[in-house]
Amino acid sequence: MHQARITLDKDFTVAEVPRRLFGSFVEHLGRCVYTGIFEPGHPAADSQGFRQDVLELVREMGPSIIRYPGGNFVSGYNWEDGVGPVADRPVRLDGAWHSIETNAFGLHEFVEWSRRAGTEVMEAVNLGTRGVEEARALVEYANHSGGTYWSDLRRKNAAAVGLPEDPFGIKIWCLGNELDGPWQIGHKTAEEYGRLAQETAKAMRLVDPTIELVAVGSSGSGMPTFGTWEHTVLSHAYSEVDYISMHAYYQEHQGDVASFLAAGVEMDSFIDGVVATVDAVKAAGKHRKQVNIAFDEWNVWYLHSEEGAEPDQHAAAEWVEHPRLIEDTYSVTDAVVVGTLLNSLLRHGDRVKIANQAQLVNVIAPIRSEQGGPAWRQSSFWPFARMSQHARGQILSLAVESGKMHTKRYGDVDVVDAAATWDEHSGVCALFLANRDISALSEVQLRLNGLSPASVRSAEVLTIPADGDRHTANTEQDQSAVQLVPLDSVSIEESAVRIELPALSWAVVLLDVQNA
Template sequence: MSHARITLDRDFTIADVPARLFGSFVEHMGRCVYTGIYEPGHPEADDQGYRKDVMALAKELGATVVRYPGGNFVSGYNWEDGVGPRQDRPVRIDGAWHTIETNAFGLHEFVEWARRADMEVMEAINLGTRGVDEARALVEYANHPSGTYWSDLRRKNAAAMGTSEEPFGIKLWCLGNELDGPWQIGHKTAEEYGRLAQETAKAMKLVDPAIELVAVGSSNRRMPTFGSWEHTVLTHAYEEVDYISMHAYYQEHDGDAASFLAEAVDMDGFIEGVIATVDAVKAAGKHSKQIDISFDEWNVWYQEGLDTEDQPDQVAKGWNTHPRLIEDKYSVTDAVVVGTLMHSLLRHGDRVRIANQAQLVNVIAPIRSEEGGPAWRQTIFWPFARIAELATGEIMRLAVQADQVHTERYGDVDVVDAASTYDAEAGTVSLFVANRGLEEPAEVSLDLRGLAAKSILRAEVLRIPEGGDRHAANDLQTPEAVGLVPLDGIRLEESTEGAGVHLSLPALSWSVVQLKVG
């Protein structure tokens, strides 16, 4: 039996909960777009070919902002290919994923999909093979009202589609993608990218001064240029951009579940390292504005999905349209890790103001769908959905005292990982808590300072199902094998400060508790 004590003090807050922290990502990769969010002719397709079953799950997921169209895809993408009459759009090869892109789905289709899904669009531009002129043209096409070449072309194309001719009003823009990576089309040095980002940002903001821009940061913490890349890029572009990006993916290696369950320790360190670099550039350059973080790609993934029997290597199989790529099946273990990664993002919500789980459907995704068939929730759907729903108000600065579990990669870490929010207007506290212990349950006491628990509004747990193991997952045959169930081991307890809460957490579990407080 493990033990932990969590103390929450009403006066110890981190920041307001950023609405954009609960973002997702749609890339022209595999079946994310085609047979994912878009499948004309499907029984659930609407008048524009969007799958209503997938959209319903996307709304339930609670994603607030969605990044598009990539990802690696964007570094070789001509945005003009995806606008205008479909019959006139060119068919292209996509070098990033070695596939054929039909361009049947493009900017107008995505903006309309996002509008129907109640999500803000975060648009990425191609700074791999293209540059300043194409970027400013795209901003004019998307956001300028009318009376110019590009804005009038948008209105003409929208009218032909039967959608609104009004400006798209896209506020968030990514200045390319992972251009520090040698795998990227148009890979650049930090100096090359920093100057290009600076000049592109200037040109884009001359078209629309209200937009917010994200500069490309390191593709991951293990890049040989990590730290120096951010420093060089921001030395050039600090005044022109508003965010620096972060990307991180995690997976279990060689059955080392204990280290995998502690990956939020790595995310914490990664975030704090980038913040330190950003603030060093701010100080050295005597800047007054603050650059924040857009963690616009994160998730658990298993890249070998590219080479499994049902997802063969793309180069070997030739050029195909929307093949299966990285359609990972997620387990209970993966869901607990995703929950803790979201805790890390919340804990740093004062500086991580945007985050996008990659991707939304089919490709390393919380939602799966089959062509002509149903859609369903993966295990990782649940922590995201509940945190997106219940994390409101202010992020609390928790004090956690917990027993330790040993890991090969991170040494001794807390067996219990937690994050919390307090909504003064609603009078609620939401606690998100994981038990990393693979075998032992955890007894957890939540002490409230300056607040008292009046009642338990919700208590749910994601755990290993009866008769299952930590690899239990949802799939086409058993789409509801793993989900949230009532957390039985919870009770209010009186203390000198008022009523607190005692939790009994099953081994390897992620839980959410919402309290009415006064």
């Protein structure tokens, strides 16, 4: 058994919980759109072709903002192809994922789908093969009320597909995607991209001064240009942008489960490094405004198979429509890691103001669906859904003393990982806890300063099921193998709370508290 002691104080806060921290991502990749959120003819589809079974799960999961339409896809995408009468839209080759794009689903459809899902739109522009004028025109098309060429075209096209003519009101815009990566269509140096981002941002804001803009950061902390890329890009564009992006994916390598479970430690370090670079540019440029972070791609993604096996298929072998690509099945282990990544993002809510788990349906996703068949929750659905639902009010700064476990990649790390919020309005303190040890339970003692725990409102845990192991996952055949279950081992003793976490688990505990 491991021991952990956590102390919180209502006066030691990080920031208010940013609602955009619980974002997701829809890309024209594989079956995320087609047979994912959109499948005309499905028994659960409405008149627009939106799958209502998927929509219900999306609403339950609770993403606040969704990035669209890519991803690598956007760097070769002409947004005009996805508007207007569907019969008139061109069929294109998508070079990013070696697929055929029918354009049956485009901007109008996504905006309407988002309205029904209750999410905000985060739109990406193509700065790979296109540039300033196309981005400027897209903002006018999306956000201007009417009386101009592009805004009147929006109204005409909306009428053609039977959707509302009013402006989309998109506030968050990504200035391209992963342009530091040699794989990206239109790959650029930091100098090239920094100048392009600066000029594109200026032109877009001349159309709509109220928008917020995200500059492309490094595609990962392992990129050879990491750090210098952010510094160069922001040296050009700091005054014009509001956020710099971050991307990170994690997987278990060759059975090294301890390092995989400690992925949140690497995410913490990655965020701290980007914050330091942003603030160095701010100081050097004598800027007054604060650029923050949009962690607009993150997840568990099994990018490569084990040594000696064939690599995973990341692009279709033939030119076909919406092939099956990157449809990872997530286990209990993966869900616990996702929970710790969410904890990391929440702990950094003073600077990470937007985050998008990639992606929403089918493609490395918390929700799966089958063409003509059911939709179901993957194990990774649960930590996201509960944190989106319960993280409210102020993020608390925690003092954590935990037993350690050794990892090959990160050395000794805490067995117990934690994040917490306190909502003064509701009087609820929400604790998000993980036990990284795969075989031993952890006993947690929580002490509250300035707050008195009155009762346990609820306590749930995701862990290894009694009839399974750490690889247990939800599938089409068994959609409830991995669930949140009641956590009974929570007790209040005077001013302390005792929580017993099962081996390999992620838990959410809600406490009704009062001012002490």
